[in-house]
Amino acid sequence: AQSVTQPDIHITVSEGASLELRCNYSYGATPYLFWYVQSPGQGLQLLLKYFSGDTLVQGIKGFEAEFKRSQSSFNLRKPSVHWSDAAEYFCAVGPSGYSTLTFGKGTMLLVSP
Amino acid sequence: DVKVTQSSRYLVKRTGEKVFLECVQDMDHENMFWYRQDPGLGLRLIYFSYDVKMKEKGDIPEGYSVSREKKERFSLILESASTNQTSMYLCASSLQTGHTGELFFGEGSRLTVL
Numbered sequence: 001a002q003s004v005t006q007p008d009i010h011i012t013v014s015e016g017a018s019l020e021l022r023c024n025y026s027y028g029a030t031p032y033l034f035w036y037v038q039s040p041g042q043g044l045q046l047l048l049k050y051f052s053g054d055t056l057v058q059g060i061k062g063f064e065a066e067f068k069r070s071q072s073s074f075n076l077r078k079p080s081v082h083w084s085d086a087a088e089y090f091c092a093v094g095p096s097g098y099s100t101l102t103f104g105k106g107t108m109l110l111v112s113p
Numbered sequence: 114d115v116k117v118t119q120s121s122r123y124l125v126k127r128t129g130e131k132v133f134l135e136c137v138q139d140m141d142h143e144n145m146f147w148y149r150q151d152p153g154l155g156l157r158l159i160y161f162s163y164d165v166k167m168k169e170k171g172d173i174p175e176g177y178s179v180s181r182e183k184k185e186r187f188s189l190i191l192e193s194a195s196t197n198q199t200s201m202y203l204c205a206s207s208l209q210t211g212h213t214g215e216l217f218f219g220e221g222s223r224l225t226v227l
Contacts, residue, residue: 009153036216043117043203043218044156090155100146100171101216105155 002027004093006104013081014112021076021107023091033074034092034101035065044090050074061085086111116140119204119219126226132191134222136204143208145187146216147171147179150201159202162187194226 003026013019025031032051036044048059055067065076074091088108094101120135138145146161148171158171160179168179176198180188187206191198201223205216 034215041220043220044205044216045218046215049215100158100161103148103156105153 002031002093002095002102004091004102004104006089006091006107008107009105010108010110012110012112015083016080019076019078019081019085019109021089021091021109023074023076023104024072025074025091025093026072027093027095029095031093032095033065033067034094035059035063035074035076036090036092036103037061038088038090038106040087047076047089081109081111083111083113085109117204117206117217117219119202119222121222122220124222124224126194126224128195128226130194130226132194132224132226134189134191134202134204134224136187136189136219137185138187138206138217139185140206140217141184142206142217143184144206145181146205146207147177147187147189148203148205149173150203150221156203159189191224194224196226198224199226200224 005024034049035047038044050067088106091104092101117138147159148156162168162181178190204219
């Protein structure tokens, strides 16, 4: 069965500092990987996705993620965090585009002034 | 833009009541999903549907049922609400063949069962 681990429940980053959120997955075949963001009181919005090809993928809002098969990881990064990035971030894995996704438990990002 | 609308943002119900959570999407998506979100547990899939009148159990279907009579509408039903069903419920939709994996989410329905 597929699974996703987000080791950090909370992360606090100073505004302007760089950010890396960790995601490790367990899946037998080539995974489809996703990062979603949820602002307070809102639904989830897709930040970026990886299916194949270039292992460094660019997303919206200046985010990027790198797929590392050898480490079973898909970490999310941003070079300079803005206060508006404070939200909860979810990593997800799935076998194909239309099948069901398995989500991690989320990482809450707090941005300090 | 795709819009997924959950008709009730906040509901308060009593134990034993029958609860309907409604979800409508306006982009002709084949797939629709109901997730439950709890602090520290992330999103857990309750039920999903690939087509009208079709439904599949997710990871935590117990205590829930669903209905999909029209393509754009997917309802989650709690036959007899219990306090452990107090949660945030998220509806989502996606294309069948797009292979994008992009789920479009509604804003959620926060249910409190007293």
